[in-house]
Amino acid sequence: MKRVSIKDVAREAGVSTATVSYVLNRHPGESISAETTQRVLEAAARLNYVPNLNARSLSSRHTNLIGVLIPQTEPGKAFVFSNPFYGELLSAIEYTARENGYHLLLSGTREDQNYASIAQNRGVDGIVIVGTYPGENLDALRTIGVPVVLVDSYVTDSAFHTIGIRDREGARMATQYLIEKGHRDIAFVSGSIRENGVNSKRYQGYCEAMQAAGLPVRQDALYLGTVSHEFGQQAADMYVQRGAKQTAAFVTADILAMGFAKGLMERGVSIPKDISIVGFDDVYLAQMCYPSLTTVHQDIAQKGKLAVQCILDALENPNAGRMEHILPLTLTERDSVEERSAGEC
Amino acid sequence: MKRVSIKDVAREAGVSTATVSYVLNRHPGESISAETTQRVLEAAARLNYVPNLNARSLSSRHTNLIGVLIPQTEPGKAFVFSNPFYGELLSAIEYTARENGYHLLLSGTREDQNYASIAQNRGVDGIVIVGTYPGENLDALRTIGVPVVLVDSYVTDSAFHTIGIRDREGARMATQYLIEKGHRDIAFVSGSIRENGVNSKRYQGYCEAMQAAGLPVRQDALYLGTVSHEFGQQAADMYVQRGAKQTAAFVTADILAMGFAKGLMERGVSIPKDISIVGFDDVYLAQMCYPSLTTVHQDIAQKGKLAVQCILDALENPNAGRMEHILPLTLTERDSVEERSAGEC
DNA sequence: CGCCTTTACTTAACCGTTTCAGTGGTTTTA
DNA sequence: TAAAACCACTGAAACGGTTAAGTAAAGGCG
Numbered sequence: 001m002k003r004v005s006i007k008d009v010a011r012e013a014g015v016s017t018a019t020v021s022y023v024l025n026r027h028p029g030e031s032i033s034a035e036t037t038q039r040v041l042e043a044a045a046r047l048n049y050v051p052n053l054n055a056r057s058l059s060s061r062h063t064n065l066i067g068v069l070i071p072q073t074e075p076g077k078a079f080v081f082s083n084p085f086y087g088e089l090l091s092a093i094e095y096t097a098r099e100n101g102y103h104l105l106l107s108g109t110r111e112d113q114n115y116a117s118i119a120q121n122r123g124v125d126g127i128v129i130v131g132t133y134p135g136e137n138l139d140a141l142r143t144i145g146v147p148v149v150l151v152d153s154y155v156t157d158s159a160f161h162t163i164g165i166r167d168r169e170g171a172r173m174a175t176q177y178l179i180e181k182g183h184r185d186i187a188f189v190s191g192s193i194r195e196n197g198v199n200s201k202r203y204q205g206y207c208e209a210m211q212a213a214g215l216p217v218r219q220d221a222l223y224l225g226t227v228s229h230e231f232g233q234q235a236a237d238m239y240v241q242r243g244a245k246q247t248a249a250f251v252t253a254d255i256l257a258m259g260f261a262k263g264l265m266e267r268g269v270s271i272p273k274d275i276s277i278v279g280f281d282d283v284y285l286a287q288m289c290y291p292s293l294t295t296v297h298q299d300i301a302q303k304g305k306l307a308v309q310c311i312l313d314a315l316e317n318p319n320a321g322r323m324e325h326i327l328p329l330t331l332t333e334r335d336s337v338e339e340r341s342a343g344e345c
Numbered sequence: 346m347k348r349v350s351i352k353d354v355a356r357e358a359g360v361s362t363a364t365v366s367y368v369l370n371r372h373p374g375e376s377i378s379a380e381t382t383q384r385v386l387e388a389a390a391r392l393n394y395v396p397n398l399n400a401r402s403l404s405s406r407h408t409n410l411i412g413v414l415i416p417q418t419e420p421g422k423a424f425v426f427s428n429p430f431y432g433e434l435l436s437a438i439e440y441t442a443r444e445n446g447y448h449l450l451l452s453g454t455r456e457d458q459n460y461a462s463i464a465q466n467r468g469v470d471g472i473v474i475v476g477t478y479p480g481e482n483l484d485a486l487r488t489i490g491v492p493v494v495l496v497d498s499y500v501t502d503s504a505f506h507t508i509g510i511r512d513r514e515g516a517r518m519a520t521q522y523l524i525e526k527g528h529r530d531i532a533f534v535s536g537s538i539r540e541n542g543v544n545s546k547r548y549q550g551y552c553e554a555m556q557a558a559g560l561p562v563r564q565d566a567l568y569l570g571t572v573s574h575e576f577g578q579q580a581a582d583m584y585v586q587r588g589a590k591q592t593a594a595f596v597t598a599d600i601l602a603m604g605f606a607k608g609l610m611e612r613g614v615s616i617p618k619d620i621s622i623v624g625f626d627d628v629y630l631a632q633m634c635y636p637s638l639t640t641v642h643q644d645i646a647q648k649g650k651l652a653v654q655c656i657l658d659a660l661e662n663p664n665a666g667r668m669e670h671i672l673p674l675t676l677t678e679r680d681s682v683e684e685r686s687a688g689e690c
Numbered sequence: 691c692g693c694c695t696t697t698a699c700t701t702a703a704c705c706g707t708t709t710c711a712g713t714g715g716t717t718t719t720a
Numbered sequence: 721t722a723a724a725a726c727c728a729c730t731g732a733a734a735c736g737g738t739t740a741a742g743t744a745a746a747g748g749c750g
Contacts, residue, residue, distance in 0.1 A: 003490075005706055016730045021708060030709095031727055050465040054399045054408065055706035058735045063399065072440070087432035094453055095417070103463065104451045108439055118448065120395040145348075229633045255633075262635045288574045288600075289634055290607045350736055361700050366738060375739095376697055400736035403705045694749085701742075710733085718725070 004047045013043035020044070024051065057123060064102050066311055067124035068093055071131050072108030083227055083255050084283050085300065086130065089151070092304025093128060100312055116140035126311030129153070133197050147314035149307050149323075154196040161310050161323040163303055167198050170296040170329040171205025171250065174278040177294075177331055178248040179213045182340035183276060186210065187249035188217075189235050189260055191227035199227075202252045202280065221246055223260075232259020239275075240267045247275055247340055254279040254286045254295055261289070261336065272338035282332055291335035298329055349392045358388035365389070369396065402468060409447050411656055412469035413438055416476050417453030428572055428600050429628050430645065431475065434496070437649025438473060445657055461485030471656030474498070478542050492659035494652050494668075499541045506655050506668040508648055512543050515641045515674040516550025519595050519623040522639075522676055524558045527685035528593035528621060531555065533562075534580050534605055535597040536572035544572075547597045547625065566591055568605075577604020585612045592620055592685055599624040599631045599640055606634070606681065617683035627677055636680035643674055 010017040015036060022030045023040040032040075043049075057063040070086050094104050102125070107118050109129075119127050119141070126147045132138065132155055141148050142159040149161040178186050186206075193200045210217050223238060225231035232255070239246075239260075251257035257279035261271050269275060271291055279286055279295035286293040306325050313323065355362040360381060367375045368385040377385075388394075402408040415431050439449050447470070452463050454474075464472050464486070471492045477483065477500055486493050487504040494506040523531050531551075538545045555562050568583060570576035577600070584591075584605075596602035602624035606616050616622060616636055624631055624640035631638040651670050658668065 003706085006708095007706080017707080018709075018730060018732090019728085022729090025708085027709090031729085033728060036728075050462070052403075052468060052706050053466045054402050054468055055735090056708075057399050058397075058403060058706075058737090059708040061735075072436075084429065084432070087429065091417075091453070094451060098452065103467065106439055106449045106451045107443065108436070117395070121398045122448065123397060123399055229629075258633055262633060262637070265635050284574075285630065288603055288607060290610050292607070348736085351738095352736080362737075363701080363739075364699065367699090370738085372739085376699085378698060381698075397736050400705090401738075403707090403736080404738040406705075692750100694747100696747075697745085699743085699745100701740105703740085704738085706735105708734085711731090713730075714728100716725100716727075719723085720721100 003052070004049050005052070006049070008047055009040065009044045009049050012047055013040045015040060062125050062315075063123050065105050065122060065124040066093075066097050066102050066308065067105045067107065067118050067122070067127040069107055069109045069118070069127065069129045083253060084285055085253070085255070085281050088284060088300045089130060089304045092301040093308055096305045096308040100308065102308070102312075116144050119144055119146060125315060128307045128311065131198070133194055147311050149310045149314075151303060151307050152198055154198070154201065158322050161314060163306050163310060163325045163327070165298050165303075165327050165329055167201035168205040168208070170280065170298075171202035171252070172209045173205075173329065173331055174250050174280065174296050175206045175209035176213075178250060178276060178278060178337065179209060179215070181248070181276065181337060183248035184215055185218075185221065185246045185248070186215070187221045187223060187239070187244070187246040188252075189223040189232070189249050189256060190225075190252040191231070191256065192224055199252055206250055220244070223249075227253045227256055229255055229259035229262075232256040232261075233263035236260050236263025236267060236269075239264065240269065248337070249275060249277050250280075251277060252280050254281045254283040254293055257293055257295070257336075258285065258289050261291070261293075272336050276337040276340075278331075278337060286332075287334065294334045294337040295332055296329055297332040299327055303327055348397070349394050351394070351396070353392055354385065354389045354394050357392055358385045360385060407470050407660075408468050410450050410467060410469040411438075411442050411447050411653065412450045412452065412463050412467070412472040414452050414454045414463070414472065414474045428598060429630055430598070430600070430626050433629060433645045434475065434649045437646040438653055441650045441653040445653065447653070447657075461489050464489055464491060470660060473652045473656065476543070478539055492656050494655045494659075496648065496652050497543055499543070499546065503667050506659060508651050508655060508670045508672070510643050510648075510672050510674055512546035513550040513553070515625065515643075516547035516595065516597070517554045518550075518674065518676055519625065519641050520551045520554035521558075523593040523595060523621060523623060523682065524554060524560070526593070526621065526682060529560055530563075530566065530591045530593075531560070532566045532568060532584070532589070532591040532594035533597075534568040534577070534594050534601060535570075536576070536601065537569055544597055551595055565589070568594075572598045572601055574600055574604035574607075577601040577606070578608035581605050581608025581612065581614075584609065585614065593682070594620060594622050595625075596622060597625050599626045599628040599638055602638055602640070602681075603630065603634050606636070606638075617681050621682040621685070623676075623682060631677075632679065639679045639682040640677055641674055642677040643672055648672055 006017045006020050010020045020040050023032050023037050097104050105118060105122055105124055128149050130151045132150060132153045149163060151163045188206050190199050193203050207217050223235035251260055257277050261277055264271060271277060279293045282295045282297035286295045310323050351362045351365050355365045365385050368377055368382050442449050450467055450469055473494050475496045477495060477498045494508060496508045533551045535544050538548050552562050568580040596605055602622050606622055609616060614620060624638045627640045627642035631640045655668050
């Protein structure tokens with residue numbers, strides 16, 4: 001199974017490999033006669049020639065490859081499990097990349113891992129990293145020489161481009177919405193709050209909204225664990241066992257909200273009658289579950305698209321400075337929230 | 346931002362590049378003194394040397410790259426949207442691949458696309474293709490010279506390895522289960538049935554079970570569309586508009602079942618009280634939704650793992666023949682099915 | 691001691707491309 | 721009509737590695 005190389009084409013067409021290369025890449029400022037072009041093209045077609053992109057990258061110094069790193073919380077546990085958000089994002093990234101002639105090198109990340117290795121090993125042209133925390137070791141990335149875009153990260157480093165949302169404001173909006181609907185005692189259900197992580201921002205937003213309305217942030221209204229469906233159910237457990245009386249909950253991820261809702265419903269708590277829920281992300285599932293989820297909507301597809309676009313822009317114009325995109329957030333009303341008249345509580 | 350190459354290391358250590366290469370790759374039968382080894386290793390560490398895998402593949406003729414092709418039903422619509430099954434599978438593939446030192450080259454596929462191109466371009470060592478139909482043009486893959494494994498495909502071609510399940514039997518099992526629960530009038534909700542496609546097998550299984558029980562397969566009990574949450578809801582629409590009286594439904598994909606269930610519940614049909622539902626795949630979501638889904642369970646993680654393993658085996662032993670793995674199917678009982686006493690209907 | 695191994699390297703070819711720097715031949719310009 | 725410019729190519733180096741073959745020195749053996 002001998003691969004046919006440019007040499008074979010050159011021989012077949014009776015020209016040099018350089019000529020074949022020029023013909024195939026339509027080099028600007030190079031002139032190849034129509035006749036030769038024709039001959040080369042025919043030879044290539046006849047031999048079924050496909051250029052070897054690896055070899056090409058070796059000399060051209062770029063690979064048309066984008067590295068994508070997605071968090072894989074637990075080693076055995078795959079990333080899409082923990083949050084479908086990643087799957088949707090990945091899809092958008094893949095689509096945009098391919099549209100622009102790039103392929104994706106996919107890797108799950110664990111915290112102990114050297115973020116830079118894939119990039120260096122394979123010589124990717126750019127890297128998209130999803131959800132890192134400040135404090136993780138990103139030093140190797142800083143000097144790697146290819147554009148790096150951080151999606152949903154509060155790492156601030158002039159070496160990295162960022163795509164994000166205003167998590168704090170989104171959370172405030174969600175909480176405020178519940179308050180406007182007449183709720184006073186509002187639970188906060190979330191993955192663990194790490195400093196400068198996404199969840200800590202959302203917690204801030206929650207607190208701000210509560211305080212602005214003159215409502216207390218009670219410790220026992222906080223349900224903190226991991227961003228997973230399981231923990232959502234555990235939180236529901238805690239809710240009923242404590243005999244908690246929050247009439248609403250702001251949950252910082254849809255997947256978590258789904259688990260929470262399910263756990264509650266199974267224990268006889270009705271949604272939204274007994275408790276209203278607002279999620280975050282507007283994952284595709286949010287409209288699929290029952291009851292469908294009122295949630296803070298972000299354009300996940302756009303996020304993925306921008307991430308790739310950002311790499312592309314940086315590649316095109318290496319001297320342009322750091323780029324920062326903030327996507328708008330809106331509140332999508334569905335069926336998991338109910339108005340509560342003042343007297344009811 | 347000059348990359349440090351093996352030459353730099355060689356210079357730094359005062360040896361030839363060959364020596365560096367030998368040291369780094371612990372070549373069997375080659376002897377390098379402990380002292381030199383030490384010197385090279387130190388030089389490499391000092392310079393922060395990372396081998397360029399692309400260059401390596403050029404001479405070593407393998408890339409440690411596995412190409413993964415996942416169907417992307419509609420161009421704009423990302424693959425995980427259409428079915429979370431793919432996301433879970435992909436995760437498992439990624440995990441197993443990386444465990445074995447392989448990276449993943451990910452690509453969505455559309456029908457019009459040349460399956461072989463990525464493989465040829467990038468020189469991947471193996472290809473995993475998910476969900477192709479017989480009749481699609483796979484010729485280019487046959488002569489590509491790297492192992493190809495088809496996941497969930499009824500293409501029979503000695504050139505390809507396969508990983509699959511007994512779709513027909515799974516469907517029979519599900520339908521039989523509903524029959525045993527006392528249901529006589531059972532709907533079949535599915536994506537479109539293409540010859541020799543997965544859904545056609547599941548349809549066969551459904552028919553077999555019905556016939557074995559002496560029950561008719563009624564045309565108006567068939568709800569055929571696409572494998573998507575939307576169509577599930579549409580099917581629910583049809584169900585209530587027709588005033589259908591099926592007391593149970595076998596739905597050929599969990600995602601579809603979720604849409605169906607949701608559509609029904611929103612129209613006041615209760616599950617499982619009014620209608621029982623059995624899904625297929627046991628996607629992670631099946632246990633997350635409410636009510637949780639009774640479904641035909643397959644080990645998706647295992648499927649992904651086997652796909653990679655299959656490539657690895659074929660690479661190790663190129664002369665071994667075609668491999669075929671069939672994974673077992675079981676029925677997972679949850680909350681979407683209810684027994685129906687004979688008189689009730 | 692001379693010959694054969696073994697050890698510990700080095701040399702150089704090669705993998706498949708790209709691309710810079712020619713090279714003849716023809717055409718244009720001064 | 722000689723010099724300059726242009727055209728249509730070719731040669732060869734370079735990209736960063738691997739590896740077969742070669743070599744010089746040391747060690748073993750009769």
